[in-house]
Amino acid sequence: MTDPYDPAREGAQMSFDGRMSYGDYLNLQKVLDAQHPLSDAHDEMLFIIQHQTSELWMRLAIHELTAARATLQEADRRPAFKMLARVSRIFEQLNNAWDVLRTMTPSDYTTFREALGQSSGFQSHQYRQVEFMLGNRNIALLKPHAHRPGITALLTGELAQPSLYDVALRALNQSFPLPDEVLDRALEQPHAESEAVAAAWSKVYRDPQTHWELYELAEKLVDLEDYFRRWRFNHVTTVERVIGFKRGTGGTGGISYLKRMLDVELFPELWHLRTDL
């Protein structure tokens, strides 16, 4: 009989007493100890993990968007493109994750929906931060966080900073001067569509060779919004599939609210210029 294969013979480290191991580095004890279903429903674990993993990916998206926004204000903007491409891939990842959640039927969900009380993704502060960073700003949506001063400060701080699109427009302004009302807008509000901005981006798209960096930036933004729209669509479709037209636990009309959000345009000029090219 041969001895069982032992990776230690070729040097695998097998002793972690006093040495940092995989779980230590990743703080797995904390992460894997954070799932506490409130009911006996089998599918509640799926529901919790689906949301927790989404929040982790959003954490990375915020990290990347923060760095991309800073980099777009530097002399060499190109490293930002890689970060923006990564954010699109994160949304692709979140989009694919709906396939797992879709295995939960309305019958499965109703077994634990009541346990959720009035909690809802509507109160996700990371999601709200992503929306605010991308420029979909609305001070009314700070209210669910009023009881958490730290989070309110974070979101209010976000509304005081230029959005990703604002910094892109400042870059555009260096080649095609834009009106003051575009550059000095009230930051806590969403960007208002502007003909001057559309005209400037159109010039970029009519001569990409000359304006390659702006062209690349514009396409990275369109790509990002494209994936973000798919997330919204997957969400509303899953919601209709699972709860139909019931009101949301967060108190909104449910499908009616989410359908309204499908109309949001983050970078309107970049979509509208295409008709006239």
Ligand code: HEM
């Ligand atoms: C069965 C699954 C789900 C159902 C039935 C559902 C339902 C809803 C409903 C009805 C709303 C509207 C707000 C309200 O509650 O009144 C909402 C908002 C929201 N949900 Fe979900 N959701 C589901 C899964 C998810 C997942 C997996 C995420 C990922 C994090 C998520 C994130 C959000 C966010 C961020 C909002 C706020 C959207 C906005 O303000 O534009 N939801 N959801």
Ligand SMILES: N[C@@H](CC(=O)c1ccccc1NC=O)C(=O)O
């Ligand atoms: N709004 C959902 C509940 C829900 O989906 C939810 C509840 C708690 C934590 C995250 C959730 N996900 C998205 O809204 C509902 O009305 O059933």
